[in-house]
Amino acid sequence: MPFVSSFTSSFGFGRRKVAGYASPAYVSTDIQLYYNPADPASYAGSGSTITDLSGYNRTGTIVGNPSHDGTAFTFTNDYIMPPNMYGSLISPTHTVEVWVRPTSTSAIWTDQGTPTPNTDYFTTGAEIYPTGPVYNVNTMLWNGTATTRTGGGILDPGAWIQLVRTYNGSNTVQAYLNGVAASPTTITWDPPWTQTPSSWYLGFGAQSIPTSYATGAYFAGDYGIIRVYSRVLLEAEVLTNYNGARAIYGL
Numbered sequence: 001m002p003f004v005s006s007f008t009s010s011f012g013f014g015r016r017k018v019a020g021y022a023s024p025a026y027v028s029t030d031i032q033l034y035y036n037p038a039d040p041a042s043y044a045g046s047g048s049t050i051t052d053l054s055g056y057n058r059t060g061t062i063v064g065n066p067s068h069d070g071t072a073f074t075f076t077n078d079y080i081m082p083p084n085m086y087g088s089l090i091s092p093t094h095t096v097e098v099w100v101r102p103t104s105t106s107a108i109w110t111d112q113g114t115p116t117p118n119t120d121y122f123t124t125g126a127e128i129y130p131t132g133p134v135y136n137v138n139t140m141l142w143n144g145t146a147t148t149r150t151g152g153g154i155l156d157p158g159a160w161i162q163l164v165r166t167y168n169g170s171n172t173v174q175a176y177l178n179g180v181a182a183s184p185t186t187i188t189w190d191p192p193w194t195q196t197p198s199s200w201y202l203g204f205g206a207q208s209i210p211t212s213y214a215t216g217a218y219f220a221g222d223y224g225i226i227r228v229y230s231r232v233l234l235e236a237e238v239l240t241n242y243n244g245a246r247a248i249y250g251l
Contacts, residue, residue, distance in 0.1 A: 025244035027237040032088040033058050033228035035080065038071045038248055050080060058083050071248060072224040079205035079218065081115050086200040088230055092191050093169035095233045097241060098204065099224035099249060101160045102128050105135065106217040108163065110203040113196030117206040121195040123147055124208040126163055128155060139165035139175040144190035151175025151182025160249035162242045166232040179242035181235050202228065224249060
């Protein structure tokens, strides 16, 4: 596997060094995708592409015209679409991590069979939805007939969050909110490649159809770090990523 940082310990904790920028410490073992709009090595401040820091050169396409404040993007009808992730995974086992500051109910990311939202296989991977007077954030997976929610928690409006989804490849999905684990949920995932062979696209901020819980609208708010792993991160590793990046977002 390629090295992704200037120093990687035997435990797989990395820190990439770029002149003028000290990137956050993070777990680098089995990372497959890493975008950081605060890191000039990933995004220089303009343009429609974002560079992958994982070492696999999975350059993402920025669709739309989001603003960028040097730390994060502000999305309205915008999203980031990486290349096909199917070939990066040996099995459906994975971890998806995002840092976001939502401003309304919407999708956070989608699992797709093509790079075009709302075509062929598409389902919400995480979203914000209202429950009475509060807003909740949850991760989700499609089981073949319905979307199954798992974990997350109550959203503090205007606050940055780290949201993580893990799937063990067979029957367990789990969510983390700001490094804190929710109870795991039993589900057998029906992934995109069951309908679109050899395909799995992740639309970060992309629109999905309305679900039983939320509007499925394009993500509205600020979007920061994105990471994808080809294994389930341990709870301590999720917390390592949280503690490593929290200062970027004032947490």
